[in-house]
Amino acid sequence: MKRVEKKTSRAERKARRPDEILEAAFEEFAAKGYAATRVEDVASRLGITKGTVYLYFPTKEVLFQEMFRQASTSSADLSTAIGSLRGSCADRIRGLLLISYESTANDRKTRELLRLSLAEGTRFPEAVDFYHGKFIAPTLAALTALVEQGVKSGEFRQDAAAHAPDVLASSIFHVAVWRLMFAGRKPIDGKAIVEAHIDLVMSGLVQRSGRRY
Amino acid sequence: MKRVEKKTSRAERKARRPDEILEAAFEEFAAKGYAATRVEDVASRLGITKGTVYLYFPTKEVLFQEMFRQASTSSADLSTAIGSLRGSCADRIRGLLLISYESTANDRKTRELLRLSLAEGTRFPEAVDFYHGKFIAPTLAALTALVEQGVKSGEFRQDAAAHAPDVLASSIFHVAVWRLMFAGRKPIDGKAIVEAHIDLVMSGLVQRSGRRY
Amino acid sequence: MKRVEKKTSRAERKARRPDEILEAAFEEFAAKGYAATRVEDVASRLGITKGTVYLYFPTKEVLFQEMFRQASTSSADLSTAIGSLRGSCADRIRGLLLISYESTANDRKTRELLRLSLAEGTRFPEAVDFYHGKFIAPTLAALTALVEQGVKSGEFRQDAAAHAPDVLASSIFHVAVWRLMFAGRKPIDGKAIVEAHIDLVMSGLVQRSGRRY
Amino acid sequence: MKRVEKKTSRAERKARRPDEILEAAFEEFAAKGYAATRVEDVASRLGITKGTVYLYFPTKEVLFQEMFRQASTSSADLSTAIGSLRGSCADRIRGLLLISYESTANDRKTRELLRLSLAEGTRFPEAVDFYHGKFIAPTLAALTALVEQGVKSGEFRQDAAAHAPDVLASSIFHVAVWRLMFAGRKPIDGKAIVEAHIDLVMSGLVQRSGRRY
DNA sequence: TATGAATGAGACTTCATTCAT
DNA sequence: AATGAATGAAGTCTCATTCAT
Structure with a gap:
């Protein structure tokens, strides 16, 4: 295959290869x-040959697993964002869900x-565990904590x-x-749906003098 | 392969074959x-051989498409159930969502x-269209109608x-x-979640004298 | 591939296939x-395709092992022949070695x-065990028994x-x-060598009248 | 790869490379x-890389051929040893076979x-010719000469x-x-077998007093 | 109608060989 | 001189599809 960039040194190229391949693998898978997906398809995306892919990953299975791991990890870290939330429980829940929306449903x-x-x-199965550990568990854990706090403080219905x-x-799942x-x-306005959802659920969640519907 | 049921006549068996195969195909796919999925895997499920599958379906692709069509169609018809709903908009929405839950998230x-x-x-892509046409569109259409009606009647927030x-x-998507x-x-109580969801969203949806959270 | 013989029924062909393939595998290996050796080479010998070979043998390794087993077993059974030897120990040893020569060194x-x-x-390693068990062990065991007998009876040197x-x-190894x-x-007269060998070992190279060399 | 010996100068190393590689190739082949055998396996034995092997040998085939040539040549020279034999024909034959045993069957x-x-x-095929020319032909030629001489002098049977x-x-083949x-x-005492073989062939297995078996 | 032997295209993987660094 | 990344031909094995029985 032809050299794409003359300036890139061999060492640089080599250092980037695994990530490039993982990236291409993500797209194909x-x-x-x-x-x-054929290993060759992954290679073609980079203008390399399948042999080169095997230089970095021993089997297609491993390629998939590493790809999944990397793709999960490269995404924005939810926990950090969650930590910086401020305000009432309702506010924080809203903030949390919007973050979660951005990183989960709105991120390709x-x-x-x-x-x-x-x-x-x-x-x-490890892929599912990864997904759960990286995207679902943190959000649900934070939501659970916030809801419990809100209930304790009397902000939310028991x-x-x-x-x-x-x-x-x-x-969030819905939009995703x-x-x-x-x-x-069939395009949808994901953010609007999530916000409307928060709005409606919150109205129900918050303690109210009046009776139910 | 040995005959599974002696009583079933040849003609009966033959008449059922296509559906049996589609059923087996569903499981495998x-x-x-x-x-x-290998065509042979599908056949093995029925104790027949590959060749027999090709007697009824010309290619694996067609087998998949027919399987999808049949599986979508064999499910309970949402529209009929929707038509039989009675009560306030809120009641009917609740009923609709429970039906939808049963047929979509709770049905394997x-x-x-x-x-x-x-x-x-x-x-x-036709599979997606099928799924949409059979499960998503009817529910959303009915929900839209009910919500609009509720808004018009003043039952719901504008x-x-x-x-x-x-x-x-x-x-419903969430549970599914x-x-x-x-x-x-990681088992969840799907129905409880759907009911809690309805409960909370309704609290927010219904017109209220008091102010928001 | 074209049908070689019109008369051979499908069932007959199928019954013979494994042995045919093993035979072809023997030649190639x-x-x-x-x-x-390529699996395709084995197939070509029979005018079939590699896929057919895999219908009968799951891997090339197994093909080799089965081939070796069959080739070892299909050969004349040494033990039977050994049992039918008659005469003095020297006679029987001569007979044994000639049988062994025919089946080991002279049999392609x-x-x-x-x-x-x-x-x-x-x-x-199992191939070696097979070879030993089928060709070497029986011959050596019989030779050992005959020599011991000859020594006991005073026919042979102690x-x-x-x-x-x-x-x-x-x-026999030499000729093989x-x-x-x-x-x-570089053709050799194998039988003559084996016979000369028997003769010399039995009687000695050195002239008879005097003492040893 | 790390330098194995610090003291060895670059020039020395370079001079030895071809032989080192051939030695490693011998072990692998x-x-x-x-x-x-993979060219890389050969290289790994020396802590060098494939590329280096190709610096000295243009193809794997040539590597094999050169390896075979060198391995054949590096062994002790039979002809020299043969020339130094003394004594009766029987003595010289015994000496010759022991030399041949050491260099052929007893030398890994x-x-x-x-x-x-x-x-x-x-x-x-050249490998076979090499082996014949280096190990078989000299021994057989010398044996032939000695036997002829012994026959002529009346030492041996005509x-x-x-x-x-x-x-x-x-x-010797047998032990090898x-x-x-x-x-x-299945260990054997190679030298004892060769000596017993010489002894028996020379003098005969059969008891001496009477006539032949 | 049903079988299952046979095919052959195609996918994964290996490895001899090349060549820029 | 040495490296090792990259190539691509080739080999093992799979499986959708065909077809004679």
């Missing part, structure tokens, strides 16, 4: 799934990892504590799944 | 995805169709009309996706 | 060694198995008992190795 | 055969060259002259092949 990479988790979970975290998180299914064919 | 078959839509959508249908449907990802490994 | 198949044992013994079996068997190395390029 | 390197000759003879050289040499096949798994 996300687009076609594990089984339907994370969205595709969700697809891969669903599609390849049988063959790669009875809602049990399922509120799942309820709160659901619009929608986009995975319909790509650009 | 759901478990392994399109590319990783429909859940796996969601997985396949996400996993194979690139290769089989401003929430725009995104309420998506918000209301979210927990959760179960697809974690199977039995 | 013997000629080129394990690593240098067995000879090639010796080559494969030597060439592929590292990768296939002091020679220890190594006589190995000494007696030597010329020679033919493996030089094929037709 | 002997252990795995030509086709199963020569033994492995025999294996390679048998295993790779098809692909490398009738045995024709095949005696082959007969005399056979125990045995060791190649069974390595340490």
